Amino acid sequence: MRERVLKAVLGVVGVLFLATTYPMVVFVRQEPSLSMMFSLYVVLGVFLLLAIRDPWASRSVIAFTAWSSLAHAGWMGMQAGYHMVAMGEMIGVAVLAVIGVTLIALAPQKPNVKYAVVR
Secondary structure (H helix, E strand, O other), rough: OOHHHHHHHHHHHHHHHHOOHHHHHHOOOOHHHHHHHHHHHHHHHHHHHOOOOOHHHHHHHHHHHHHHHHHHHHHHHHHHHOOOHHHHHHHHHHHHHHHHHHHHHHHOOOOOOOOOOOO
């Protein structure tokens, strides 16, 4: 059950990140740094969709997505708090925080393997 939920979350987040292709193209001239950031999310979206096939083998990309989403949310939240960016950015903070926490909670765990000592 947990793996099914994880796969669904990977699909939703992957498609959400892939959807940043449109703003990436639209903002390429007006906001080149924003467009560059979106390019990272587009690529990450592709890898999240590939991770659906075998989440355990994709633990590092899942962990990177979770922790980078939390870092981005924290940084953006701080900027909004100091009025460096619009308060409307808090929606993005909430979305990225939910993505990060959800992926951490659902991330595949390392198997608990006990090794036998052969003499």
